[in-house]
Amino acid sequence: MPKTVQIRDIDDDVYAALSRRAAEEGVSVPELLRREATRMASRPSVAEWLRRTARRPSQISTAEALDALDNWRGQWPDARR
Known part of the structure; x- marks a missing residue:
């Protein structure tokens, strides 16, 4: 079942920026925040990402x-020009 989240004490300038962004995307502020919350929840936290990547040998x-990058990029242009 969907849950309701309430955010209190949002500064006026922050809410104005959210309103502008929502208007640009053609959605309401709650819909914009719902999308952002969904996106944030679907990604690992920094700590989780570090745990995952630290295990890779x-x-x-x-x-x-x-060396591989240098070979791929080729010769660097002469810096004296």
Whole structure:
């Protein structure tokens, strides 16, 4: 069952910005906030993302990654020009 969330003490300038953004998207402020809350809830927190990515073993060294990027980019233009 859907839940109701109430946010109190929103500064006038913050609410005005939310109203402008909602109007630009053709939705109400509650709909804009519902979309943003859904988007936020679907993404991992920073702490969760760090936990997930810390477990991945590195297959190459930093030097190897930089060398690969340099090879991919090609020669750098002469900086003296």
